[in-house]
Amino acid sequence: MDAEDIFRKISVGAKFNKQKFLVDAQRCNLLKNKPTLGPLLGKREKSPSPVADEVTVKESENEDQLTILGSIRVSEDGSISKKKKKKTSSSEKEAQMNQEKINRFRNQQKISVNGKDVPKPIETFEELVETYNISEDLLQNIKNAGYEYPTPIQMQAIPRRQILACAPTGSGKTAAFLIPIIHHLKGPRKLGFRAVIVSPTRELAKQTHRECLRLAEGQGLRVHIISKISQAIKKFGSNSSQKFDILITTPNRLVYLLKQDPPAISLKNVEWLIVDESDKLFEAGVKGFRDQLAVIYTSCENPSICRAMYSATHTPVVASWCRKNMHRLVGVTIGVRNTAADVVEQQLLFVGNEAGKLVAFRDIVKKGLTPPVLIFVQTKERAKELFNELIYDGINVDVIHADRTQLQRDNVVKSFRIGKIWILICTELMGRGIDFKGVNLVINYDFPPSAISYIHRIGRTGRAGRPGKAITFFTEDDSVNLRSIAQVMRDSGCEVPDYMLRMKKASKEVRKQLEKKAPKRDRISTVPLHELERQKKLLKRLKLKKKQEKGQSKDENNVLESKARKGSEKNTKDLPKQKSKKNKNKTNKLLSKKASKKLTMKKKTKNKILRNP
Numbered sequence: 001m002d003a004e005d006i007f008r009k010i011s012v013g014a015k016f017n018k019q020k021f022l023v024d025a026q027r028c029n030l031l032k033n034k035p036t037l038g039p040l041l042g043k044r045e046k047s048p049s050p051v052a053d054e055v056t057v058k059e060s061e062n063e064d065q066l067t068i069l070g071s072i073r074v075s076e077d078g079s080i081s082k083k084k085k086k087k088t089s090s091s092e093k094e095a096q097m098n099q100e101k102i103n104r105f106r107n108q109q110k111i112s113v114n115g116k117d118v119p120k121p122i123e124t125f126e127e128l129v130e131t132y133n134i135s136e137d138l139l140q141n142i143k144n145a146g147y148e149y150p151t152p153i154q155m156q157a158i159p160r161r162q163i164l165a166c167a168p169t170g171s172g173k174t175a176a177f178l179i180p181i182i183h184h185l186k187g188p189r190k191l192g193f194r195a196v197i198v199s200p201t202r203e204l205a206k207q208t209h210r211e212c213l214r215l216a217e218g219q220g221l222r223v224h225i226i227s228k229i230s231q232a233i234k235k236f237g238s239n240s241s242q243k244f245d246i247l248i249t250t251p252n253r254l255v256y257l258l259k260q261d262p263p264a265i266s267l268k269n270v271e272w273l274i275v276d277e278s279d280k281l282f283e284a285g286v287k288g289f290r291d292q293l294a295v296i297y298t299s300c301e302n303p304s305i306c307r308a309m310y311s312a313t314h315t316p317v318v319a320s321w322c323r324k325n326m327h328r329l330v331g332v333t334i335g336v337r338n339t340a341a342d343v344v345e346q347q348l349l350f351v352g353n354e355a356g357k358l359v360a361f362r363d364i365v366k367k368g369l370t371p372p373v374l375i376f377v378q379t380k381e382r383a384k385e386l387f388n389e390l391i392y393d394g395i396n397v398d399v400i401h402a403d404r405t406q407l408q409r410d411n412v413v414k415s416f417r418i419g420k421i422w423i424l425i426c427t428e429l430m431g432r433g434i435d436f437k438g439v440n441l442v443i444n445y446d447f448p449p450s451a452i453s454y455i456h457r458i459g460r461t462g463r464a465g466r467p468g469k470a471i472t473f474f475t476e477d478d479s480v481n482l483r484s485i486a487q488v489m490r491d492s493g494c495e496v497p498d499y500m501l502r503m504k505k506a507s508k509e510v511r512k513q514l515e516k517k518a519p520k521r522d523r524i525s526t527v528p529l530h531e532l533e534r535q536k537k538l539l540k541r542l543k544l545k546k547k548q549e550k551g552q553s554k555d556e557n558n559v560l561e562s563k564a565r566k567g568s569e570k571n572t573k574d575l576p577k578q579k580s581k582k583n584k585n586k587t588n589k590l591l592s593k594k595a596s597k598k599l600t601m602k603k604k605t606k607n608k609i610l611r612n613p
């Protein structure tokens, strides 16, 4: 048995540092003489890098031996000798054993970490009291929320560190960042905001606000959300009492306040900055918030600030920014990055063409559908069209999109939460973060613009470990992202036809284009086009007629008004001109009183005359 055979036997399943191994292999002349090791060494033709050369020199004193795995050494003649074990102290041994235990636990929970001195994950919430000294009240709030055990992301993220966290949809990321904030702020102060949480939509900000109030109950912390800008300017400005602690906001509103002259809010005492849905907020362009995030980032001047980025999806842009800018960063990933929650049963449904979608949906309804259901479409126009179709089907349906007023949006969300609405048609606006408990089915009526969007959309079901289902309609026009979405499905254990995975990958440019601009689709309507045109014309004519009628009655009113004005002008010749409507009315009342007095006087004198001719 030669060195190579021994190496093969003992290296089954081991991970190698190619660079280091290259050096060792060279030392034993394995590279020159034994080409069979090629695949393990990567591209063999390449000469070792200067770093490798350096290592070769340093390790030259061991030239007669090839170190393969930690404690085993192979001499040139092939015999194995046990490396003299370095004497380890009992405390070192204990530390080693503890680390092994931690690693085993992380493996069980599918937690992977990177960074230096990563804190030990907690196994129970009670541990937070013992190890991190969190208050019994906070622990009680956690329990009152119904959280018995921490989820994997909570296990690893609650111990305070700057963090880049990636964990599946519905896995409890919100509490993972709220609990450490509530604990570390240690009650109210008069320093202005000390924690800022940025969310991409107002709906998500409101939801996080609610969760924060629930977890911070009894702690005295003042948790705010920016509802009305005008109110916020007065409330948080420099003249205010600075009696606020946590702010949950969308980037635009906060930036608006920061850009006032003088700024209507100060972030100088912020100790925590949380960027929720970080990959969304890092997106540049009209749909992204990158510039706004930069303004917020620079306004948080506190040098000991702790920043954390959370999302269910990981993008290299966020990761590289964090690596460059966040000191002692800890990276935490739960499960496999960029996969859908594995509790969601996913299905792709070929519907032929646009008209086929309505047929397919009605078919699903016929077979029986358990509400609540979310239906995603690509634009607000299509959301309105689909709503107009389904409203006549006798289904309890409503729609939410950016064109609806804030009050309407709030009411729809509320109604859907309490079960008043069974089916909610929505756009990408509701794709991220929204936690509707118990959504049974997500229908992607329009194909998602990217695999990332797909993961978030279908993540509205299957939350907190509950099962869920997602059906995605597709037509021949949806081939660009079919492959990547099929891959996401396969990665989370769903069956997909092989041909989808073999499809040609669309170029990055084409995919980006699709993300920026939704593809053109036939309108959603069962009414034939000519009938639709006829209805449109009819509606136009009706509107015009109404306008004309209004105009006519306006003209008539104008004539009457001008007559009345002339009359009153006569009576008010000696009065100063009245400006406001209120004053005008007062004058008219006064005049009419005077007139009626005159009239009664006249009548009285007339009667007198009549009585005493």
Ligand SMILES: Nc1ncnc2c1ncn2[C@@H]1O[C@H](COP(=O)(O)OP(=O)(O)OP(=O)(O)O)[C@@H](O)[C@H]1O
Pocket (backbone or CB within 6 Å): 146, 147, 148, 149, 150, 151, 154, 167, 168, 169, 170, 171, 172, 173, 174, 175, 311, 312, 432, 433, 434, 435, 437, 459, 463, 464
């Ligand atoms: N430890 C826990 N035990 C049980 N349920 C929990 C726990 N932590 C959070 N939850 C519940 O899980 C649900 C999902 O949590 P959350 O909204 O924080 O998910 P998320 O990871 O932020 O999802 P998304 O990526 O979609 O934003 C919520 O209803 C929340 O109340």
